[in-house]
Amino acid sequence: MAAMPSRGAERLLGVAGSPHLLLVEDDPGDAFLFEELLTEAQPGLRITVAATLSEALAALRPDIQCVIVDLSLPDAQGLDALHQVREHSPTTAVLVLTGLADAHVGVAAVAAGAQDYLVKQDADGALLTRAISYAIERKRADESERQLVEARALSRENARLERGLLPVPILHDRTLRHHTRYRPGRDRALLGGDFHDTVETSDGAVHAVIGDVSGHGADEASLGVRLRMAWRTLVLGGHTGSRLLDTLDTVLQHERWSDEIFTTACMVTIAPDRRTARVYRAGHPCPLFFSPDGVEALPAEPRGPALGLLPGARWPAADLELGDEWGLLLYTDGLIEGAPARTAAISTWRACCASPGPRTRKGGAATCSSTGSSPRPSG
Helix, strand or coil, X not given: CCCCXXXXXXXXXXXXXXXXXXXXXXXXXXXXXHHHHHHHXXXXXXXXXXXXXXXHHHHCCCCCCEXXXXXXXXXXXXXXXXXXXXHHCCCCEEEEEECHHHHHHHHHHHHCCCCEEEEHHHXXXXXXXXXXXXXXXXXXXXXXXXXXXXXXXXXXXXHHHHHHHCCCCECXXXXXXXXXXXXXXXXXXXXXXXXXXXXXXXXXCEEEEEEEECCCCHHHHHHHHXXXXXXXXXXXXCCCHHHHHHHHHHHHHHHCCCCCCCEEEEEEEECCCCCEEEEEEEECCCCEEEXXXXXXXXXXXXXXXXXXCCCCCCCCEEEEECCCCEEEEEECHHHCCCCCHHHHHHHHHHXXXXXXXXXXXXXXXXXXXXXXXXXXXXX
16 A cells, blocks of 8 residues: 555544554555554554454454454455454444445445545545544444433333333212322432322222332332332222221331331322211321312321331321312322422412423322212212
């Protein structure tokens, strides 16, 4: 190869530190000329030279940023060398060298995955360093795009999975209005440590729960799903009240990864006639009761401790007269942190009963309300 005289030294662009290149060239004279051109352009450049493809594959290391490969090697012809280099080091940039009569092969090499190609007879120091720089940057861009595509695909898959884990209420009574709003504390997530569910059993009673696992990570979200599913299974199995919470406490102790993990919960059972309710609280904020006379928080007592804190704990019930027209709001503390509880909760009620819109607070909320237009029989 007769390389052109250098038109001036040009450093490798965007390559930090001392770049490491692998030159795969079986002609000693050509290899020498390329080394001279490159070291003139950037003193201190590290260049590993391989005369065959097998030597090149053995010399490939993670710190090599670009492979400059001649497509005419003793042990590889055509695009075979390119394919094997990319197979052994898929994240390394590849610059292909061709002769004047093989320029079309260079185009085919780029189509096959090389970042660029050079005709040997046209190469000088400036052109060579510029081509290497562009090859490295193009490979970085390709890798960033690939990772972005994979991340988006994973995000969509996770979103589908999380949507499948969100609860679908089992509610048949059309006289009840049921609304939920849920925004996890984790960014770009659909599930958090908060959980809620609503189930109407065969006797006509409506059971609702809202809970909050301590913490905000993916592990807490997973635990919240498990507790919600355990709660639903227990309700459908005929368990209610303090007995149900006692079993849920046992489930939490077996499922959690640390004794420091606890869960607050509030559980409500609305009678079949929709005029009374029984409330159980395990360290959870008081629900709000809405009536024609206004809104008020339920009494702070009776209540029990959060699940997972005290062995042998008990959770007493509070009975509530609902009347003909009423509403109940169950929520997690994320909705009231940093704002007056009453104001924040009323705003949440309005948001739950309205069409979906912007939500600024993170947490969960579930509401049930009755207009009393078609009361159910108590039998």
